[in-house]
Amino acid sequence: MQLTKLKIITPDEIYIDDLEVEYVNVRTADGQITVYANHSPVVSTLLIGDMKYEINGVIKYIHLHRGIIQVSKDQVKILTQRLYEVNEKGQRIKK
Template sequence: MELTKLKIITPEGIYIDDLKVESVSVRTADGQVTVFANHSPIVSTLLIGDMKYELNGTSKYIHLHRGILQVSKEQVKILTQRLYEVDEQGRRLK
């Protein structure tokens, strides 16, 4: 399976820097979007909610407080004001 690079940036700095993942799912103003490697380029506004990314067959979840999604063929970039890790039910981990 081809991988895409995930980068998440907050005002405090880079939270995830080009981590190679299988997929990224986020809530955008246009609905739920799942991105895989070589996805068509898009730019969208993110809504408050949980994102999911798949890494080595394992799902990881992060709660995002709005932001911007920018997708290119090589990278999924997320710019957000605030975030924190959550479990599958959306409960805060840290």
């Protein structure tokens, strides 16, 4: 399976920097989308909600507070005001 690179940026930091993942699933203003490697280019606004991505067969969840997604052939870039990790039920994971 081909992988795509995930980059998530907040005003404070680069939260994830080109992590190779199987897919990324987010809630956009136009609806839910799942992005795999070689996806068509997309730019869209993100709604408040949980996104998920899969790495080595493990699904991870992150709560995003709005933002923008930019998809190119080999990268998914997400810019968001703030975020935190959640579990599959959307409950915040304490760190």
